[in-house]
Amino acid sequence: QKEVEQNSGPLSVPEGAIASLNCTYSDRGSQSFFWYRQYSGKSPELIMFIYSNGDKEDGRFTAQLNKASQYVSLLIRDSQPSDSATYLCAVPLPYGGATNKLIFGTGTLLAVQP
Amino acid sequence: SAVISQKPSRDICQRGTSLTIQCQVDSQVTMMFWYRQQPGQSLTLIATANQGSEATYESGFVIDKFPISRPNLTFSTLTVSNMSPEDSSIYLCSVPGLAFSTDTQYFGPGTRLTVL
DSSP: OOSEEEOOOOEEEETTSOEEEEEEESOTTOOOEEEEEEOTTSOOEEEEEEOSSEEEEETTEEEEEETTTTEEEEEESSOOGGGOEEEEEEEESSTTOTTOOEEEOOOEEEEEEO | OOOEEEEOSEEEEOTTOOEEEEEEESSOOSEEEEEEEOTTOOEEEEEEEETTSOOEEOTTOOTTTSOEEEEETTEEEEEEOSOOGGGOEEEEEEEEOSSSOTTOEEEOOOEEEEEO
């Protein structure tokens, strides 16, 4: 089992719909989770982080964490064509390690159709 | 978040040569990270660069191939040595987040390397 897993997509949604991106992780001790957005040819940009079970909302973005299921998701409401990008899930592994190493999933390519 | 710059932004190199990539941060940070992103792939950590000590390399990466310098708290270099076409990738440096938590990371713009 990979340490951080994502469906590579592409995930295609119509403009205005909700895009749902999913990520699972292997280390049950993980406490913090990050979502990065990467436009083609650009570097990753941190858009959300979550530490507690439940939902965290920031504008059109909602991160959801379920530690019992080792599952974290990102919802994008009212999707716009400008949201079309690759979304990377990242987890510090091992948690509490001295190097704060981030392990990335393979990323999910989101395409929002106008 | 910190402002991070990298040089060069892109380069095309010949097989067997070496390229040194520079990463500059506008604030002092203890750790800097170097990642590789091969075409169509996700990010893989190459090494962690700590000021005043040797870099810590991840499995599959060795110092002879990817020597790293960290002369001060705002600067680091990564050298890709004896390059082959398989080294064609985007190389990214990152630093820990300062405002929210030290386990977030912020990335520089990247260096796109093509090896012929």
